[in-house]
Amino acid sequence: DAGVTQSPTHLIKTRGQHVTLRCSPISGHKSVSWYQQVLGQGPQFIFQYYEKEERGRGNFPDRFSARQFPNYSSELNVNALLLGDSALYLCASSRGQGPTEAFFGQGTRLTVV
């Protein structure tokens, strides 16, 4: 079975632009969460989606939004990019919405210039 897949793997954007990151969870997993990891820090929780509904949101501005599709894949959107948005964006797939194991994709490295 394929693991969690994310696209693109690398991205360079200019301040003020918009970006869309994509994630396909492990087959059979219905929960997708998004995390941001900056250098030297642990991943920070952005969103959790389960059964196409937002179930939790971390301390991120409204410029960040996400959605989950009927096939459980997900998109993370970031508007009005700032230099500080440069980070590794990670998608985590888990079977249910509760405190179960989560598996990460390879991540999208976003650089804002």
Next chain:
Amino acid sequence: QKEVEQNSGPLSVPEGAIASLNCTYSDRGSQSFFWYRQYSGKSPELIMSIYSNGDKEDGRFTAQLNKASQYVSLLIRDSQPSDSATYLCAVNILHLTGTASKLTFGTGTRLQVTL
């Protein structure tokens, strides 16, 4: 106080030795605990999960949980150079809304296994 705390290291151990990685957490409502390994430039890889007090062994890895002390650790036996990586402790805390859960990570401990 940080929600999840780890010593950033680096922790240096010789090849074949036991590496001991430690983590404390602040939320007594935490329900599940995980260790991830992250190589430089890569994404975190789940290596251990533990849900109840005591020890859990998987190959060369042993996770230990003590909820009363709010402490979780990871032991790596017979350390190999390929174990050199950053180890992230993650705690699953039920979201305030009660309908979601999120992983809260420590900053990670960098492990160096020397020849």
